[in-house]
Structure formats: structure tokens, C-alpha cells
Amino acid sequence: MFPTRLLRSSTVNANEIAHFSRLSAEWWNERGEFTFLHKMNPVRMQFIREKLIETAYDEQPEEAVDAKKVEVLAGLDVLDVGCGGGLLSESLARLGARTTGIDASESNIAIAQHHASLDPRLGSNLTYKHAPAESLLLQSKRYDVVCSMEVLEHVDNPAMFLKTCAELLKPSGHLFLSTISRTPLSYFLTIFMAEKVLRQVSSGTHTYSKYIKPSELLEFFQSYSSHMPSSAEEQRARNDSRPWITRLYNGEPTRREAEIRGMIYNPLSASWILAPRGAWGAAECNYLFWIRKPDLDML
Amino acid sequence: MLLLYAKGCRLLSKSFRNASLNGPPRRFLSTVHEDYDVVIVGGGPAGLALASALGSREELQNTLKIALVEAGDLSKVRDWSPPTDTFSNRVVSLTNASQAFLKDIGSWDHVEQQRTAPVEEMQVWDGISDARITFSTSELGFSTADHSGMARLTETLNLQRALLRHLKSIPTVQIIDQNKVQSIAVDEKPGSWPTVHLNTGRALKTRLLIGADGPNSPVRSFAKIPSYGWSYDTQAIVCTMEHPPKGSFLGPNTTAYQRFLPTGPIAFLPISATVSSLVWSTKPALSTALKVCDPSVLARMINAAFRLPDVSIRYLHDRILEAHEAGKPMTDEEINAEIIWREKSHSIDATSAYSSIAPDVSSKARVPPSDAEMVPPIVTSIQAGTIASFPLRYNHTETYIGEGSGSRTVLVGDAAHTIHPLAGQGLNLGLGDVECLARCITEAVLRGGDIGSYTVLLPYTQERYIENHKIMSACDKLHKIYSTSSGPLVQLRSVGLEVLNELDSIKVAIMMSAGSVSQTNDKHLSYNGDIRAMMFNIAAKGVENINTAAQVAQIIRGGLGGLAVNAIQNLAKATSSYQQPRKDVS
Numbered sequence: 103m104f105p106t107r108l109l110r111s112s113t114v115n116a117n118e119i120a121h122f123s124r125l126s127a128e129w130w131n132e133r134g135e136f137t138f139l140h141k142m143n144p145v146r147m148q149f150i151r152e153k154l155i156e157t158a159y160d161e162q163p164e165e166a167v168d169a170k171k172v173e174v175l176a177g178l179d180v181l182d183v184g185c186g187g188g189l190l191s192e193s194l195a196r197l198g199a200r201t202t203g204i205d206a207s208e209s210n211i212a213i214a215q216h217h218a219s220l221d222p223r224l225g226s227n228l229t230y231k232h233a234p235a236e237s238l239l240l241q242s243k244r245y246d247v248v249c250s251m252e253v254l255e256h257v258d259n260p261a262m263f264l265k266t267c268a269e270l271l272k273p274s275g276h277l278f279l280s281t282i283s284r285t286p287l288s289y290f291l292t293i294f295m296a297e298k299v300l301r302q303v304s305s306g307t308h309t310y311s312k313y314i315k316p317s318e319l320l321e322f323f324q325s326y327s328s329h330m331p332s333s334a335e336e337q338r339a340r341n342d343s344r345p346w347i348t349r350l351y352n353g354e355p356t357r358r359e360a361e362i363r364g365m366i367y368n369p370l371s372a373s374w375i376l377a378p379r380g381a382w383g384a385a386e387c388n389y390l391f392w393i394r395k396p397d398l399d400m401l
Numbered sequence: 402m403l404l405l406y407a408k409g410c411r412l413l414s415k416s417f418r419n420a421s422l423n424g425p426p427r428r429f430l431s432t433v434h435e436d437y438d439v440v441i442v443g444g445g446p447a448g449l450a451l452a453s454a455l456g457s458r459e460e461l462q463n464t465l466k467i468a469l470v471e472a473g474d475l476s477k478v479r480d481w482s483p484p485t486d487t488f489s490n491r492v493v494s495l496t497n498a499s500q501a502f503l504k505d506i507g508s509w510d511h512v513e514q515q516r517t518a519p520v521e522e523m524q525v526w527d528g529i530s531d532a533r534i535t536f537s538t539s540e541l542g543f544s545t546a547d548h549s550g551m552a553r554l555t556e557t558l559n560l561q562r563a564l565l566r567h568l569k570s571i572p573t574v575q576i577i578d579q580n581k582v583q584s585i586a587v588d589e590k591p592g593s594w595p596t597v598h599l600n601t602g603r604a605l606k607t608r609l610l611i612g613a614d615g616p617n618s619p620v621r622s623f624a625k626i627p628s629y630g631w632s633y634d635t636q637a638i639v640c641t642m643e644h645p646p647k648g649s650f651l652g653p654n655t656t657a658y659q660r661f662l663p664t665g666p667i668a669f670l671p672i673s674a675t676v677s678s679l680v681w682s683t684k685p686a687l688s689t690a691l692k693v694c695d696p697s698v699l700a701r702m703i704n705a706a707f708r709l710p711d712v713s714i715r716y717l718h719d720r721i722l723e724a725h726e727a728g729k730p731m732t733d734e735e736i737n738a739e740i741i742w743r744e745k746s747h748s749i750d751a752t753s754a755y756s757s758i759a760p761d762v763s764s765k766a767r768v769p770p771s772d773a774e775m776v777p778p779i780v781t782s783i784q785a786g787t788i789a790s791f792p793l794r795y796n797h798t799e800t801y802i803g804e805g806s807g808s809r810t811v812l813v814g815d816a817a818h819t820i821h822p823l824a825g826q827g828l829n830l831g832l833g834d835v836e837c838l839a840r841c842i843t844e845a846v847l848r849g850g851d852i853g854s855y856t857v858l859l860p861y862t863q864e865r866y867i868e869n870h871k872i873m874s875a876c877d878k879l880h881k882i883y884s885t886s887s888g889p890l891v892q893l894r895s896v897g898l899e900v901l902n903e904l905d906s907i908k909v910a911i912m913m914s915a916g917s918v919s920q921t922n923d924k925h926l927s928y929n930g931d932i933r934a935m936m937f938n939i940a941a942k943g944v945e946n947i948n949t950a951a952q953v954a955q956i957i958r959g960g961l962g963g964l965a966v967n968a969i970q971n972l973a974k975a976t977s978s979y980q981q982p983r984k985d986v987s
Contacts, residue, residue: 130592132855133804140856147848170460172846193849220592221608221851222436371863 113263114206114234118256121306122186126209129187130217135304138296138367139189139252142280142388145365145374146251147193149390150175150278153361154247157276157394160358173198178246181270183235184253188214188228192221194249195228202245203230204238235266244272254281255312264322268346273328274397280365280390284313288387291367316362316385320355323347323393344396354380360393434604437468438852439842440597441611442582442620444471444478446493446557447814447831448613449564450508454839456571457506464846467574468605470597475578479565481558485515490639490787491557492670492678494520494657494825499832500553503563506839511563512555518672519550521655524775528662529711533775550655552825554670554678577603585610585623587806594853595623595809609853610810611838613831616796618816624803626812630796630819633880635665636688637822638681640696641787642703644778646674648769658777659823660707662714665880666823667706669777676784677777679703680822682880687718688790690725696783697733704757705740707776713743794819795877797870801834801862802855809853811861813838818869821876830869837865 128135154174158167176198182191185203187210195201195218205211211232218224235250248267257263267277282288289310296303323346347355355361364377364384377384439455441448452469455461483489495503503509519538526533538551568574580599587595596606612620621628647654654677658669665682672678681703691699702721706714717739724731740757749755754773796819803810814831838861844850845857 140854143856144845144848144850147850151848172460172464192851196846196849196851217592220590220594223438223608371860373860 113236113257113259113266115256115258119207121304123207123209125304126187126207126213129189129210129213136187136189138303139186141372142252142365142374143189143193145376146190146249146278146280146390147197148376149363149392150194150247150249151197153276153278153392157358172196175199175247179243179272180247180249181238181245183248183250183267183270184256185214185230186210188217188230190249190251191228191230192218192224194247195224199227199247201228203228204233204235205230206232206234208232235263235270238270239266245270245275246272247276247278249278251278251280252282254279254314255308257312260312260314261322264319265326268326268328268395271395273395275395277393277395278390279319279392280388282308282313282388283315283386284310285315285386288313291387316389316391317353319391320347320350320353320360320362323360324350328395346393346396355393358394360391363390363392364388365390434596434606435468436466437605437607438465439467439609439611440605440607441467441469441613442597443612443614443618443814443816444469444473444475444561444576444578445613445615445814446560446564446828447835448611449561449568450503450506450832451611451613451813451835451839452574452576453508453564453567453571454502454506454835455842456568456574457508458839458843460843461846462573465573465842465852468607469568469574469576470580470582470599470605471576471578472581473578475565475576478558478561479569481562486673486676487784488516488641488672488676488678488787489556489558490641490678490789492554492639492672492680493557493560493828494552494554494670495560495832496552496826496829497549499829500549502832502836503560506567508564508567511566513559513563516559516672517553517555519655520552520554520657520671521550521652523551523657523659525659526661528660528714554657554672556672557828577605582614582619585620595807607853608809608851609842612810612812612816613814615815616794616819618812620810621798621812621816624807624810624812625805626798626800626803626807626810628796628798630794633682633793633795633821634685635682635793635880636685636790637793638679638683638688638691638699638788638790640679640699640789641672641784642669642677642679642700642780643675643782643784644677644780647778648773650769651773654778656774656777658707661879662706663711664718667703668823668825669703669707670825677780680825681706682793682821682823684718685792686722686725690721690730692788692790693725694721694730694736695733696785696788698731698736699788700780700783701733701736701740701757703780705743708749708755708757709740709743710747713747716743793821795821795873797873801865802858804855808855811838811858818873820873821880823880824872824876826872826876830872833868834861834865837861 125135131137132140151174155167155169174197175194178199180194180199180201182188182194182201182203185191185205186207188203191201191203191214203211203214205214211230214230218228218230248270250263250267254260254263267279271277282292292303292308293310297305297307325345327345347359349356361379362385363379364381364386365374365388366377366384367374367388374388376390441452448469448471452467455465455467500509503512522535522537524533524535536551538549565576568576577599580601580603583598583600585595585597587593594606594608595610596604597610598604610620610623612618612624614620654671654674657671660667662683664684664687667681667683668679670678670680691702698721702717705717709717717736720739721731721736724735744751744756744758751758752770754770754776757779798812798817801812801817802808813834815827817834818830820827820830838858841857841861842852845852850857
């Protein structure tokens, strides 16, 4: 489906893809292998929704924002990188987004397409593609929102992967990530407990060394500046001088540039909660990350 | 790619092999189906309230396509307009939490307020020992200024009509009445939506199927949700009672009375100054016999059941059953003579409130007897055609959400749980379900969730199951304790020890479900939000109870001596001596 040359140079890890392809039939079993993801999905969506409403309030007059609107993503092009069985993609499409879900596993895409076909209300605004993120760079289409949930910890070259996601965004577009931090706690919960003791997740799902700390993401975007392939030379020069995160305050980015929010699993209610902003120690294991691509006009 | 895909599907379909329900797959005349997001089966109060709740949410207005299916003709309910002084026999008690919910969704304005009455005080007492607790609105921490009471009584029809009138203004909810559910089926294709086939040939395919279809829920059997429970060997007699207004020296008719007789509790629920509703749980044989008699016999028996000592009530019941078996139902004169004779033998003074002889209504200025507030007003007649009875059951499903081939199904109200009516909580539990489910659905829609999915519905069953179970088991336990008439339990009960504990647990059950009154409109409505505050109250009361217990111990010591002399006489005495200390606490 895409040139082999790209596959080789991509961030896709062949072993990881084989692992998830084996599990693909399980994607929509809400009480099986992926039950944690099913329960995490509302929290991710809550974060996306709140963040978009928050930025709308920042940029528009108060009365122009309808916080109760269901379709907060209406009219936006949204890309879900590593969509798996389409858990997040379907939710994005229901909020009105023109959604494209991509995954490096062919069987995942097949499952996602099949599942979407069961819901007559998921219309033409949801499409799936079997492709690695890098292949989309060849096209000119860019997105308002790029999401990549629980993917970063499975890719081979995270820096290149982040760059790809960043480049797929339109100026002032939103990048949403969720992943696992590299801490003793995360090893204990996501590998020791989840895979080895409780066996709620297949062994081999996670690799500790691939986990990424929030501080590493912040560091990456402090030195990362957008590369605008089609813009004028002058524009590019100005743009390059402005990293996505300009400065940190006590290790935290400013609210309008980026945000890190912990996700905490409550085993008693068997549900995830979105930790409040700045909650101490909340991002020690699972966390959500949001960053905004700088707008050309703002520079 | 195709191969992998097919393999995946094969794996998935394993658990759905027996996906067609109700036997082998059927062929239906209608092959064209309509798509809905929500189909509610059942046009009772719970189903209608859910439709109103979902329909009134601003957020859901353009998102959800909702249908409500009902076998009966709902236009009859919508156009129900009874004369002002006659009332239907089915009355519900709406807690403040239920009222706040109905106000929140905008249905309360459609409830005809003249046909509702607040409960400002409750008198609950034991049929054998006459140990009594009284609780009033102010004691439960509610404001007394607006006379809203601890609960509000109204006819089920008044509530149903209000919900239907509200739904008239909600175009997103389609009401399909006079349509019976013929069958519910689901494709063998895994993850597909259930289709509801109606007897008129329509087929509704839905993302989420909600069973609000009562105790014998067809939706529950479709989803194969197991239910456990038992019958109580008890019938509840209901009717609308007429009585003179309370005299000028007494408060308004806003006190509910309940006496726990060994055969079951009898409750007197005020709905207007001169009309009250009866819910009398008793043995099926007696219920059958009473229904055959002249309505005036029932009226006299109701008066006696609130007044005479248990020995005499048992005697009267036996007389009615004997006469019924002999094929000659008791007449009004016969039962009246019996009651007067029993009253005399218990030395009940004719001027006392415990006497069933109707007081002279014309002289309003008459000073009422000092114990007038202890018993309900004398029932003078029963509104024609209001006497009915139904069997009582305890039922609770194992879960409220269907799984496997029955997924995308959820149960609310009586379809999920039926309860003994002794605390009047059945509908309130149902409305609690509705509030929670509507909240889960709204939240899921805002987050792009699939409202038929297990993940979305799980919080609903998690929140409501325990909440319902607490109140259901409290009521069940109460019924069982009070319907035993032998063994040490009765001895304990008869001296008031057990009663003190158990009557308190009714109080807690009512308090738990009473909910908050201080609801601001924007505040997130919660049925269990104020329980913590309530618990602190109860803990504080515990300290008080130590004091009460000491007082009761004294009374019992005194009482036991008396019992040896004359058991019956002593019970009458105990009435007054128990009341005093209890009143101090309450």
C-alpha cells in the first residue's frame, strides 16, 4: 500500500505491529485485553474536548463559544495516528471531526473499518488508512488536530515520530498525545502488575525502555521549531527561530503552549480519572500531553 | 489483508454464535427498519421520565434520536381530567430528590399542583407494642417554610400526564403508543444493534435499548439478565378513602401514618384535606375476602386496623375470613357491632381518638381528644371503584446491563427491581435510575462515546445497583421482621427493643433516599451527594440514642412488671408511656 522504502525509514517497529495484529480481534471486546483502553477513552476525549473549548474561549468572544455543543470538532480535519481498532477515531468522528485513522497494522484497520460499518450514524466523516504516519508527509494535506494515543511508547524513533506528527499539523493545530512515563511506578503498574501479576494485558505489550517522561517531551518541543515546507524563505527563517515551547516556569509550560495531565486508574471503581492540572505526582505513570503548533501570525 | 480480516471476524463471532434470540431466527414481514439511538420500552413513569430527561437536555437535542414504545393508549393518560375531589387509587410518594430531578428536566411544571400534597410528618408504630417513632420535615433538616415536606404525594397518573405533556414539547422524542413489542432480535453479526419488532409491523433498530417495561420486562428476557427474588405471600390493598377534614385545633392533613401489623404494614397517605390513599399489605385470603364485602366494611376495618390492639384485629380478620368461607360476607352492621364490642372490652373511651365511632363533623369547634394526632382521621367512605389489590414481590436483577448477544440493553425502574411498598420508595428508586442513566448518557455523548457500549453503561450499574440494594434490603428486612408472629423475635419486638432498632432503619432508609432540598439549578444533581451529611447526622443521633436506650430500658422494666398483671391493658398503657420519651428524641 505504501512504498517499501518508506516502511524501512519509518518509526514503525515490526515486532510491535505483529504483536497488535495478533490481538486485533480483541479490540472491541470491552471486557477483554483492551478494557483499560476502553475505559481510558472517555478521559482522553474529555481532555481533547476541554482543551478545544478552552482555546476557543481564549481566542473568541465569550458568547461565541458554546461549551455545551456536542460537535466541538465540527469542520476540523483530525488525524488519529495508530488508531488500532478505532476506539478514539469513532469518538472523534461523533464529535463532528472529519477523521482519518491510520495504523501500521493491516488487521487493525480491517477491524476498525468493520466496526465502524456497524454504526449507521458514523457516516462519511470517518475513514481509515493502512499507512505509517511518515507516508502522509508526502501528501499536501495537513490537519487541525493530530492525536496519537498510547502509541509513542511503541515506536522505534520517538523523536522522528514526534516530528512527523508535528509536521502533519496546520499552523496553530493541536497535537494530543498520551503515553506512559519512565518511572519506577510506571514499571510497577504497567509491566509488573498489569502484564505479569494480574495478566490483564498481554505480556510484551509494553517495553520499559521505550517509555518517555513528560520532561523529555517538553525538552523536545523546547528545541523543536516548525519546518514549513511551502512557506516563503523569510517566513521560514522567522518560524525556525520560535520553538513550540518558549520557556518553562518551574518545569511547567505556559497554559497556552502545552499541557501535561496525569491519568489515574482507580481500581475500586475500575475507571480512569483525569488528574487536575498540576496535581503532584499525577503524571508519574499514564499521562496526556497537549501542544499547540505556533501560528504564523503570532510570530 | 482479507485473510486477516476474515480471521479476526471468525474469532469475534465465536461468542455470538447463539446470537438470535427467542429461538431460531425468525422471518419478519418488515425488512425495512428505522434507526434510533435510544428506544425505550414502557410508557410508565420511569420510561416517560427517562424520555423527558434525555429529550430536555440541551446538549442532546440534535444528537439523539429517541423513541418510546408503549402497548397502551397514552392519549388516555394525556387527556386524563378527573373531577377535583376524586382521586385515582395509585399514589406515589416523591422524595425531594425526585422532585428536584423532575424540576431539573422541566417536567415538574406540568404536574397539577392541586392534586399533590406534602408529607410534613410521619407516624410509624408497631402493631403489637405500639412503640412509635415520629419524624417531621424539620427533623430531617428540610426547610419548613415553604411547606414542601419530606416528600410529596400525588397520583401516578398525575405524574405520568405531566411527563406526557412535557414530552409533547420535545420533538426529538417520538412516542409510539398502542404498539406492542412482539419480539426483539439481534443479527448474528457481532456488535450489531438490536431490533425491536412491533405488532404493527414496524421495526426499530437501536443503538441502545432501554427496558422500562416493568416487573415482567420483555427487554430483560431478551437480554437474558437473570433476576432473583421471591413473592411475599402478601397482597397490597389500595383504595381512595374519604374522611372529614381535621378539626380547627389540628394541623392540616399532611401526616402519613403507618402501622406495622404482624400481617403487614398498613399506610394512610394524605392527598387532600378530606381524601387520603390506602396501601394495606396483608394476607391474600383477607384481601380477597375484603374486596367481596361492601366498601363500608373495608372502611371500618381500616379504622380498626389503625386503632385496635393486635388481638382484636386478628379476631376481626378471622371473623371476616369465616364469613367469606361460609359464603356470607360480613355486613356493615355486623362488623360495626363487632368493633364496638371489641372497643368496649379494651375499655377504649368513645371520646378517644382510638375509638372508631365517627366524631360529630358538624361541630368544628369541638376540642379534639388529646391523642387525636396519634391516629389518622376516621374513614367515612371509600371512593367508588378504587378498591384494588396486587401481589407483592421482591426482585432484583443480577445486573442492569445486558452482555453478549444481549448487549446494548439496559434496565431501569421496576424492570430491574421491584420492592415492598412499605417505604414508598419504588418509583423513587426508578427515578434515581433514570437520573443516573441520563447523566451517563449525556456525559458519553459529549465525549463522543457509543451510548450503547458496556463502558458507557457500566458506571450506571455501578452507581445504582448498590444504592438500590441498600434501600431494597432495608425494606425487605423490615417486612420480614414484622411479619413473623412467633419466636424470640416477636418477644423482643413486643417489648420494643427490636422496634427501636428497626423503626430507626426505616428512618435511615427514608433519609438516605430523601435527597437534598437545597438544590441550586446549576448544581450537579446527585441522589447520593448528601448521604455523607446525613451520615454525620445519624452518627450524632447515635449519641442521643444512648440516652434514649437508657430511657427505654426503664420503660421496659416497668412494662414487664405490668405485663404480668394484664397483658392487653398494659399494651394500651405502654402506648402512652413509649410515646413520651420517643417524642423527645424525634
